[in-house]
Amino acid sequence: MTSSGKKLIYLDNASTTFPKPKEVIEYMTDFYSNYGVSPDRVSSEIATKAAEVVDASRRKLAELFGGSAPERLVFGYNITDSLNLLINSVLEQGDHVICTTLEHNAVLRPLYFLNDHRGVELDIVPFDEYGYIDPEDVKSKIKENTKLVLIIHGSNVVGTIQPIKEVGAICRREGVLFSTDTAQTAGLVPIDMPSMNIDVVCFTGHKSLMGPTGIGGMYIREQLKITPSRSGGTGILSELREQPEEFPYCLEFGTPNLLGIAGLLAAQEWISSQGGISEIHKREMKLANRLHDGLSEIKNVKLYCADLSHDHLPVLAFNVEGMNATDAGNKLDLEYNIANRTGLHCAPLAHKALGTDKSGGTVRLSIGPFNTEEDIDSAIKAVGEIAEAARDSAL
Ligand SMILES: Cc1ncc(COP(=O)(O)O)c(C=O)c1O
Known part of the structure; x- marks a missing residue:
């Protein structure tokens, strides 16, 4: 019900799902009331409990993407944040990147910026009249200096789910890094990184993952190393001049969104409870x-x-x-x-x-x-x- 007294019919779930499950909100309220401190394994009982919840949330999300190394699931603030981190960490002057015309500005604008100001070449693959890209179009654009293929998984405009498994197979064969924007699909469509040959999954927590706004992140496949474009506090190895190399610290900076991470844990449990x-x-x-x-x-x-x-x-x-x-x-x-x-x-x-x-x-x-x-x-x-x-x- 809204202030006009009319029942609200909410059909804008691609923007953000609403309402969130009451179980998620109740868990978050209770968690933050009792454990809303900076997570840490050594300092106090409540900080240890907060760290355990972060670990559990990490594990659940890693599992969701078919990842077997939970520390490679790194938290950020939404998918715009993780896509920017990925794009700016991976692409350098002279590199070539491929995306599609279905892409969201969360991908297009960072790529346009690098194209305009940092000498990164950009190719954009079209979709057909039914709303799907052709993996062969991606293949035909790959060249010597192609560093990254970054493709939306589910279109937020027309709702079509793209053939990312086929694109992943091409990229693996060609030795090109493959990442996908799962803003619309994570929590709704299976995403299995190993069988889909995905190197990096970027996600946001507030859509079909049913968590709150302000939480997102990415999973980086085993063996892959990304040199971060950012740095900052990690709570460990403070004596180092540079960002620690080990996961998740190499790609997490500053105090995390603890409440969002806890909400995502409860949301994963809610999704399971729904089948x-x-x-x-x-x-x-x-x-x-x-x-x-x-x-x-x-x-x-x-x-x-x-x-x-x-x-x-x-x-x-x-x-x-x-x-x-x-x-x-x-x-x-x-x-x-x-x-x-x-x-x-x-x-x-x-x-x-x-x-x-x-x-x-x-x-x-x-x-x-x-x-x-x-x-x-x-x-x-x-x-x-x-x-x-x-x-x-x-x-
Ligand atoms: C396909 C796609 N990518 C990226 C985003 C950006 O998501 P966020 O605002 O959570 O960073 C959205 C959100 O609408 C989206 O639909």
Whole structure:
């Protein structure tokens, strides 16, 4: 319920999942009340307990990505933070990097910066009319100085899940570092680094991982060494001039987001209690199919890359023909109390490719674990009414 007294229908889960499970919030409140100190194994009982929770959270997340060395799971503050750390640590003048037109500004802007100011070459691979990149396009761009291939796993604009396993196999064969942006997929789609040949997984905690905002990080595969572009306090080996080499200290700087790390631990337990990520994905896709079918029946609604029989997230992008996306989204929000997201979704190249960059982008509805069939039916009805009014006014 919101201050207007209307029930809020929250369909903006691709921005951040809401609400968070009450079990997560209760755990965080209790944990921070009792153990909210700087984690440390030696100084006091509560600091030891805090360190144990950090370790447990690390272990759970490492396991989620198929990693067997928990210390290689390093925490940061969100995926924008970990992508920046990775990009700036790995790429040097004269290197070449490949990404896609589906990429979020969390990838594009750091790469543009290095391209504009640090002599890093950049190639951007397109997606097809269904919303998928072709791994062969990535292969054809790899050259002698290619250092990194960095590809979004699930599109936050059209919801398509990219063939990262195939891209990973190509990169491994070619000896190129491969990383993926799992902002939309971690916690919803299986990610197994060894079988997918992923070198570095970057993640954020507040979407389908069901944790709070302000926590994220990455997992760096065994044997791989990354020389960090940052440095700072680690709580150990303070006498060293340089950042310690061992994990996780080589890629963690300053006091961690302890509360976020604890929240992520509770969130992983909550996900397990719901049957695990595949079960949650299945439930959400059932609702996504219902939404897709309802929207498809509305005459003047255009869906983008929405063949849900292929690898897809419960994320749908659409426009009401003849209407700016912002106007349609505002109506959904203000008149029907349906939280949605309009505009370019921080992915300007994706919208350019779709041809939606000139008309305010698209309206995006994205489903989370707390949505119901009633939510979906209300959204279909609301979009139907908005579309009908648009048709009438065009007459
Ligand atoms: C695909 C993708 N990458 C990166 C981000 C950035 O996430 P964060 O704001 O948690 O850093 C988002 C968030 O919308 C996203 O959808």
